[in-house]
Amino acid sequence: MITASPSVALDIGHPRLSLIQGITLKRNSPMAKHLVLVGGGHAHMMTLANINAFVAKGHRVTVIGPSEHHYYSGMGPGMLGGTYSPSDIRFATKHVVEKQGGVFVLGKAVRVRSEERQIELESGETVCYDVVSFNAGSDVPRLNLSEYTENIYPVKPIERLMDAQARIKELASQRSITIGIIGGGPSSVEIAGNIWQLTSGYGENQPRVKIFAGSRLMAKYPEGVRARIEKSLKSHGVEIYTNGFVQTIEPDGIILASGERYDLDFIFLAIGVRPNAIFERSGIPTGPDGGMLVNSFLQSTAHPEMFGGGDCIYFQDHPLDKVGVYAVRQNPVLYNNLMAALEGEPLQVFSPGGDYLLIFNMGGGKGVLRKKWLTFDGRIAFIVKDYIDRKFIKKFQAIE
Numbered sequence: 001m002i003t004a005s006p007s008v009a010l011d012i013g014h015p016r017l018s019l020i021q022g023i024t025l026k027r028n029s030p031m032a033k034h035l036v037l038v039g040g041g042h043a044h045m046m047t048l049a050n051i052n053a054f055v056a057k058g059h060r061v062t063v064i065g066p067s068e069h070h071y072y073s074g075m076g077p078g079m080l081g082g083t084y085s086p087s088d089i090r091f092a093t094k095h096v097v098e099k100q101g102g103v104f105v106l107g108k109a110v111r112v113r114s115e116e117r118q119i120e121l122e123s124g125e126t127v128c129y130d131v132v133s134f135n136a137g138s139d140v141p142r143l144n145l146s147e148y149t150e151n152i153y154p155v156k157p158i159e160r161l162m163d164a165q166a167r168i169k170e171l172a173s174q175r176s177i178t179i180g181i182i183g184g185g186p187s188s189v190e191i192a193g194n195i196w197q198l199t200s201g202y203g204e205n206q207p208r209v210k211i212f213a214g215s216r217l218m219a220k221y222p223e224g225v226r227a228r229i230e231k232s233l234k235s236h237g238v239e240i241y242t243n244g245f246v247q248t249i250e251p252d253g254i255i256l257a258s259g260e261r262y263d264l265d266f267i268f269l270a271i272g273v274r275p276n277a278i279f280e281r282s283g284i285p286t287g288p289d290g291g292m293l294v295n296s297f298l299q300s301t302a303h304p305e306m307f308g309g310g311d312c313i314y315f316q317d318h319p320l321d322k323v324g325v326y327a328v329r330q331n332p333v334l335y336n337n338l339m340a341a342l343e344g345e346p347l348q349v350f351s352p353g354g355d356y357l358l359i360f361n362m363g364g365g366k367g368v369l370r371k372k373w374l375t376f377d378g379r380i381a382f383i384v385k386d387y388i389d390r391k392f393i394k395k396f397q398a399i400e
């Protein structure tokens with residue numbers, strides 16, 4: 001049994017013709033199974049691009065997502081800064097799924113009923129699966145925010161950065177404003193650099209930008225990277241506060257642990273991310289951060305029919321940074337293993353690989369690059385990032 005949104009008639013396990021949003025599916029073989037993808041994030045890109053391969057083998061594929069598009073986070077700050085438009089950085093998930101004979105269900109998965117092999121959606125509807133894969137990402141913790149959050153924006157989901165951009169433009173067109181960014185990590189510094197880029201022509205109304213970085217900006221990064229980023233931000237007039245952690249967020253300001261208060265007109269939350277809460281809510285084994293605990297096959301340690309990738313998993317062999325690089329590297333293994341799980345073939349091991357290239361978009365067409373012993377900043381760093389990012393997204397947009 002399977003239920004989904006009213007416009008989608010799903011019928012799993014009963015081999016007969018069914019009409020799904022205008023697409024006539026071919027008759028399933030008796031061995032046909034139902035693959036469900038929860039979230040069309042960075043780790044599912046290759047699987048999404050190959051839905052027709054699953055369909056050709058007689059399997060059904062359903063993708064659940066809260067948006068018809070997936071936004072590439074690597075280009076998110078650049079979209080805020082105006083370098084990219086939303087259509088430059090997004091992938092048309094629904095279109096790609098349906099074009100290949102899959103079903104796209106617009107909705108948010110909230111719970112897994114592992115005994116019944118069902119995914120429960122926020123709407124209360126359920127979707128049954130034989131094999132399921134999670135790439136539902138991570139969220140910025142909302143802390144104890146009041147109801148009034150009109151001018152408070154978490155840095156994820158990425159699509160919300162467009163709303164933030166519009167709101168900043170609106171406020172700055174009326175008066176001189178102060179923007180606070182809570183957190184001192186990579187997304188904070190990229191957001192700061194790109195607010196500067198967005199508003200550098202505003203003259204007197206150019207917003208003041210303050211980063212509340214706790215005790216140290218980019219504390220987890222090598223000194224060569226940290227110092228270059230700090231220098232870049234300071235050259236744009238960004239103020240960096242390292243005099244303590246933010247304890248209270250109010251609609252119009254923040255209070256540090258010391259009791260010191262700062263008035264703010266607009267706040268970005270860049271305090272790190274936490275894996276999607278689906279697994280904790282469902283009693284699925286998780287790592288200490290709440291991500292689904294997976295073995296070297298990217299497979300749940302408790303449920304062999306469950307797989308996952310990206311920020312929402314906890315890789316048992318050794319924890320991975322919450323960066324898109326790992327999600328991207330997981331693509332071929334996840335695709336192979338989902339097919340293998342449906343077809344009864346052997347699974348592949350995921351190896352995270354070595355050091356990865358880090359490039360930060362600091363706004364103004366400049367970046368900071370680090371790979372192993374090499375660190376430099378300036379235009380070339382941004383050009384390299386822009387080239388890699390555009391190439392990545394274009395590869396998947398081409399499927400559209």
Ligand SMILES: Cc1cc2nc3c(=O)[nH]c(=O)nc-3n(C[C@H](O)[C@H](O)[C@H](O)COP(=O)(O)OP(=O)(O)OC[C@H]3O[C@@H](n4cnc5c(N)ncnc54)[C@H](O)[C@@H]3O)c2cc1C
Pocket residue numbers: 038039040041042043064065066067069070071073074075076077107108109110135136137138155156187190276309310311312322323324325326327359
């Ligand atoms: C501002 C910013 C800039 C960054 N820049 C970089 C960078 O340059 N390079 C880098 O390597 N990393 C970067 N990161 C980190 C990177 O965003 C994450 O590591 C990466 O997005 C993880 O990919 P993912 O597919 O797991 O998650 P996501 O990109 O978050 O994708 C998750 C998908 O699941 C969907 N989804 C969410 N909830 C549900 C649900 N309940 N049910 C169904 N679907 C759901 C979402 O709509 C989304 O499509 C950046 C992060 C931020 C915040």
